[in-house]
Amino acid sequence: MAETSKVIHIRNVGPEISENDLRELFQPFGGIPKLVMLHAKNQALLQMQDVSSAVNAMQFYTNVQPTIRGRNVYVQFSSHQELTMMDQNAQGRGFQALIQYDAQQNAISARTSIQIANAAAITEAFGGALPPGISGTNDRCTVLVANLNPDRIDEDKLFNLFSLYGNIVRIKLLRNKPDHALVQMGDGFQAELAVHFLKRARLFGKRLDINFSKHPHITQGADAHEYVNSNLNRFNRNAAKNYRYCCSPTKMIHVSSLPQDVTEEEIVNHFEEHGAIVNTKLFEKTRKKQAHVMFENEEQATEALVCKHATSLGGSIIRISFSQLQTIRENSQ
Structure with a gap:
């Protein structure tokens, strides 16, 4: 076994496994200040708050096979003593750095801004020009969805639909208005795409009413479902290619x-x-x-x-x- 470390190396992390899944597996043993998904290798690196927390986790999972979403994952101490910079071979793409922001939302905004910074690539994805009615300058990230069918809708179904147009941060069904929901997109451009392409969509016998929300973001809490770390977000890789497939619902x-x-x-x-x-x-x-x-x-x-x-x-x-x-x-x- 490798030398004890507060960093744990996790293998067999399939595409259906999210950062939240891994956090849930290790949070009973202590805080998790850093976690890096190595998607290309189906692996992850997770840093516990201290060495004793990592040792407790490893001792527990020596006797209990850790399983996530029906998949066995395998854990061992990492050769890293601290997660600061991934080495050249970590994902086979050259040197990469880990940057820690003071708030998760700031990190999200920075990532999505980088993804759409190349305006030429985005317009090229839409055939050389943005669709009519899309300004590309909207800065409101959250949309209000009304006229839902409350008997059949849930957060995951809304995620599946809205993730066609951008990454999803979180979704909240409004308990006092069961046919309403808030969906926070990765940035204003993605929210604008969702409003534009879904404005006449029908789902479960209802015609959706979609507009920008007066709320700049959805407050974290028990009634808000988190998706920011979901591997199912489609725009984490090759965002320009995914913009090319944006369209209104078809048959x-x-x-x-x-x-x-x-x-x-x-x-x-x-x-x-x-x-x-x-x-x-x-x-x-x-x-x-x-x-x-x-x-x-x-x-x-x-x-x-x-x-x-x-x-x-x-x-x-x-x-x-x-x-x-x-x-x-x-x-x-």
């Missing part, structure tokens, strides 16, 4: 991360509860199995997306977005 969904042996029948069985399926097509792109599923209308496709994004199909966690194709062609990819 067609694009399903990726499918198991290689999946069949069209299994896909139909997975989605048919959400509406009549007009057509499906399986195809491979860069050796990865993907599919298009076409419903009778946009509302059915929207329901399928919010209910089935990040669910398991054949042992794989699938990802869903709207497709801008109008019809399924034999060579559609």
Whole structure:
């Protein structure tokens, strides 16, 4: 075993595991001031508040197999005594630095500002110009969603829909107005995209009413669900590419991360509860199995997306977005 350290190295951290999941695993043993996800290697580095806390955690998990979301993870002391800078080989991308801000929201704002700082790349993603009605200068990050179906909606379903247009910080259902919710996006530009593309969307028999909120952000608390560290946020990597896929809800969904042996029948069985399926097509792109599923209308496709994004199909966690194709062609990819 490596020399004792307050830094713990965690392996087999799958894409479905978030920073919050790891924190929940180790918080019973003490504070966790720093945590680094090494996504490219399915690993993480977690720093406890002191060595004794780390030792207690390691002793406990020597006798109890730590499991997150049905996946066994494996822990050991790290060779790092302190998380300050990741070495050159940490993620295989050269030297990287850890910068600690005084508040989590400041770190979020800095990250998202960097992602959209290259305005040319963003406009190129939209075909050389921002969509009509998108200013690109909005600074209000939080949107108010009204006319929800309170019997069928929850925070995760809202996350699945709004994460198509940017990273989600947190979501809060308003208990005094059960058909209202607040959604805090990563920055004002992403909030503007969500308002623009979802302004006429229908979900669970209701036409959504979406506007910018007077609240600049959602206060952290027991009634607010946190998503800032979720691995399901789509814009942490290659944000410009994801902006390219932003559109209003369509009748067609694009399903990726499918198991290689999946069949069209299994896909139909997975989605048919959400509406009549007009057509499906399986195809491979860069050796990865993907599919298009076409419903009778946009509302059915929207329901399928919010209910089935990040669910398991054949042992794989699938990802869903709207497709801008109008019809399924034999060579559609």
